[in-house]
Amino acid sequence: MKKKLLFLFSIAIATILMSFATIQKSYSPDKVQTPEGNGFNIPDNVKSVLDKSCLNCHGIDGKGKAKIKWNYGKMPSYSKSKLISKLSKIEDKINNGKMPPPRFLKKHPDNRLSHEEKETLTSWASGLATDLSK
Numbered sequence: 001m002k003k004k005l006l007f008l009f010s011i012a013i014a015t016i017l018m019s020f021a022t023i024q025k026s027y028s029p030d031k032v033q034t035p036e037g038n039g040f041n042i043p044d045n046v047k048s049v050l051d052k053s054c055l056n057c058h059g060i061d062g063k064g065k066a067k068i069k070w071n072y073g074k075m076p077s078y079s080k081s082k083l084i085s086k087l088s089k090i091e092d093k094i095n096n097g098k099m100p101p102p103r104f105l106k107k108h109p110d111n112r113l114s115h116e117e118k119e120t121l122t123s124w125a126s127g128l129a130t131d132l133s134k
């Protein structure tokens, strides 16, 4: 009887150890494609600005080309290099007044970004890109 318990006990331990091993494997540095495992998360103030002016096109309900080029919802699954590249494009497009598209803003003047909101997005994007490049 004791032997049987011991046997079951070791099976249980082995199972636990094995599941740890698999978890470890999926989080090993070269498997982590994005910083998600290290707490990839977009601050609320950034989220709300993106929501106001970008996600109409780049979010879940976004359309064709915009979503192909930068899909907000898929950011956590982007590779690190893709994420860095998109973040620097986000910064550029905002600084150059290309995004949100002027044509869109003509129809939706309320979605225009204030100076402060632009600053919120660009400093987030450049800060995160810098962190990721380290």
Ligand code: HEC
Pocket (backbone or CB within 6 Å): 050, 053, 054, 055, 056, 057, 058, 065, 066, 069, 070, 086, 089, 090, 091, 093, 094, 099, 100, 101, 104
């Ligand atoms: C009215 C729809 C619309 C809105 C709103 C919009 N975009 Fe875009 N965005 C597009 C489209 C369409 C493209 C693809 C343009 C192309 O490549 O010809 C694009 C492309 C981009 C790209 C280029 C990605 C790449 O890899 O080339 C970035 C970055 C981007 N948008 C960021 C933003 C940001 C940041 C906002 C909000 C501040 C925003 N967009 C708001 C439609 C939109």
